[in-house]
Amino acid sequence: MTxxxxxxxxxxxxxxxxxxxxxxxxxxxxxRQAGGRFILRIEDIDTGRCRPEFTxxxxxxxxxxxxxxxxxxxxxxxxxxxxxxxxxxxxxxGLLYPCFCSRKEIEAxxxxxxxxxxxxxxxxxxxxxxxxxxxxxxxxxxxxAAYALRLDSAAALARTGPLVWHDREQGKVAARPERFGxxxxxxxxxxxxxxxxxxxxxALQGVTLVTRGRDLFAATDLHRLLQALLDLPVPxxxxxxxxxxxxxxxxxxxxxxxxxxxxxxSGLAPAEVRAMAGWR
Ligand code: GLU
Numbered sequence: 366m367t368x369x370x371x372x373x374x375x376x377x378x379x380x381x382x383x384x385x386x387x388x389x390x391x392x393x394x395x396x397r398q399a400g401g402r403f404i405l406r407i408e409d410i411d412t413g414r415c416r417p418e419f420t421x422x423x424x425x426x427x428x429x430x431x432x433x434x435x436x437x438x439x440x441x442x443x444x445x446x447x448x449x450x451x452x453x454x455x456x457x458x459g460l461l462y463p464c465f466c467s468r469k470e471i472e473a474x475x476x477x478x479x480x481x482x483x484x485x486x487x488x489x490x491x492x493x494x495x496x497x498x499x500x501x502x503x504x505x506x507x508x509x510a511a512y513a514l515r516l517d518s519a520a521a522l523a524r525t526g527p528l529v530w531h532d533r534e535q536g537k538v539a540a541r542p543e544r545f546g547x548x549x550x551x552x553x554x555x556x557x558x559x560x561x562x563x564x565x566x567x568a569l570q571g572v573t574l575v576t577r578g579r580d581l582f583a584a585t586d587l588h589r590l591l592q593a594l595l596d597l598p599v600p601x602x603x604x605x606x607x608x609x610x611x612x613x614x615x616x617x618x619x620x621x622x623x624x625x626x627x628x629x630x631s632g633l634a635p636a637e638v639r640a641m642a643g644w645r
Contacts, residue, residue, distance in 0.1 A: 369401030370573045373427075373434075374563065376408045377419035380624040381426050384578070384608045384616035386642035391605050392576045393432050394644065404570055405434040409442045410555050410562055426625040431635050439570060441562050448557035451565050451595055452514060452550060460521050460594065461550065463512035464494040465505055489546030490515065514551040518543060525593040530585055533574075533603035542590035544583060564588045568597035576603045580615070608643065 371392040375385055396403035407423070409415040424438070455461050466474075474491045494502075495517060506512070521542075528540040550561045567575055567588075575585075582604045592599050607615045616623055628638050 367573055369396055369399035370404065370571050371396040371401065371576055372404045372406055372567070372570065372572050374406040374408050374566075374577075375423055376411065376414075377416060377423055378411070378414045379419060380422055380626045382616050382620055382625065383623045383628075383638075383642045386426075386430060386625060386638065387608050387644070388576070388578060388605070389427055389430070389432060390639060390642055390644040391603075393434075395574060395576055395603065401573075402435040403433075404436055404439070404572070406439045406566060406570065407441065408559070408562065409440055410557055410559070412442060412555065415442070422626065426629075429629060429635055430625070430639060439566065441557075441566065444566075445556055447565055447569060448551075448562055451561060451591075452557070454595060455516070455550070456514075458524070458594070460517050460524070461514045462495050462497075462517060462547075463502065463506065464490070464515045464547075464549070465510050465512045466490075466493055490548075492547060495547060511553045513549045513553050515547040516550050518545065518547050521590060521594055525590060528586075528589050528593055530589045530599060531601050532582075532585075533601060535604075538585070540586040540589040542586045545587045548587060560584065560587050561591065564591040564597065565595070567600060568592070568595075572600050574601045574603060576605060578607045579604045580607060 373389040373392045375381060375389075381389075393403045395401075405424075405427070407420050409420065420440070427434070452461065470493070471490060474493050475488050478491060494512075494515070497505075528542070530538050530540055532538055548558075548560060550558050552558055566572075585602055585604070589599065591597070609615055610620060610623075621627060625638065628641070633641075
C-alpha cells in the first residue's frame with residue numbers, strides 16, 4: 366500500500382485563525398493516523414499580498430499548536446520554474462492563449478453580449494482574446510503588452526474527455542471543470558495561478574490525500590483537468606467542514622479575535638485552542 370502523504374498549504378496573507386487550525390489539524394491527523402507523512406507548503410505566489418513575517422508566524426503558530434511536519438517547508442515563490450515548465454507543456458499542446466483584457470474590458474464585453482455564463486462566483490470569461498486574429502495577437506505581443514495566460518477549456522476538455530475524482534465523504538465525483546471557463550493559469554503580475562501551482566505542487570510533493578475545506582470542492586474539478594493534461598497522478602480528496610462564527614458565517618480574516626495570535630495572547634493553552642478548532 367502507498368504511504369499516505371497529506372499537506373497543509375496556507376497563504377501568508379495574515380495570521381492563521383481557528384479555521385486554518387482546523388484544516389491543519391485535519392491534515393496532520395489524517396497523516397498520523399495512517400502512519401504517513403504530513404507536509405507544509407507556503408502558498409506565497411501572490412507577492413503583493415503575502416508577507417515573510419506571516420510565514421514566520423504560521424510556522425510558529427503551528428509548532429505552538431503541537432504540530433510537527435515532515436521534510437522541508439516548500440515555499441511556492443522559490444519554484445517559479447516548476448510552474449513555468451507546466452505552462453510550457455500546456456502551451457506546446459496548444460491549450461493556452463494570451464489574454465490582454467483588463468477587468469474593465471471583460472465587464473464591457475459581457476455587458477454588450479447581454480449575459481455571460483456564470484460559475485456561481487462571477488461571470489465566465491467571454492473568450493475575446495481566444496478569438497483574436499493571429500496577426501493582431503502577434504502585434505500585441507511584439508509591443509510588450511502585459512498579458513495573462515488562459516486555458517482554452519473547450520480544447521482541453523476535448524482532449525481529456527470526461528473525468529472523475531474521489532472524495533472521502535462524497536465518493537466518486539464527475540468533474541465539471543467547464544464551470545471555470547477559460548480560467549487564468551498565469552496572471553499578468555504573477556507567472557502562475559493558485560490552480561496551477563497547487564496542482565503541480567501536490568504532484569511534485571507526492572501528496573496522496575488532499576484535505577481542505579469544502580469551499581474548494583469545485584476547484585478540484587479544475588485541478589483534475591490539469592492533472593489529466595499534465596499527466597500527473599490523481600490524489601484522493603477529503604473536503605472537510607468549515608468552522609463558522611456564532612452567526613453561521615465562515616471564519617475569515619475579519620475575525621481578528623479568532624486568530625491564533627490573539628488566542629495565544631489571551632492566555633489560552635494549545636490544548637484549549639485545539640479543542641476550539643474542533644480537535645482534542
Ligand atoms: N492556499 C490555499 C488557502 O490558503 C489552500 C490551498 C489548498 O488547500 O488547496 O486557502
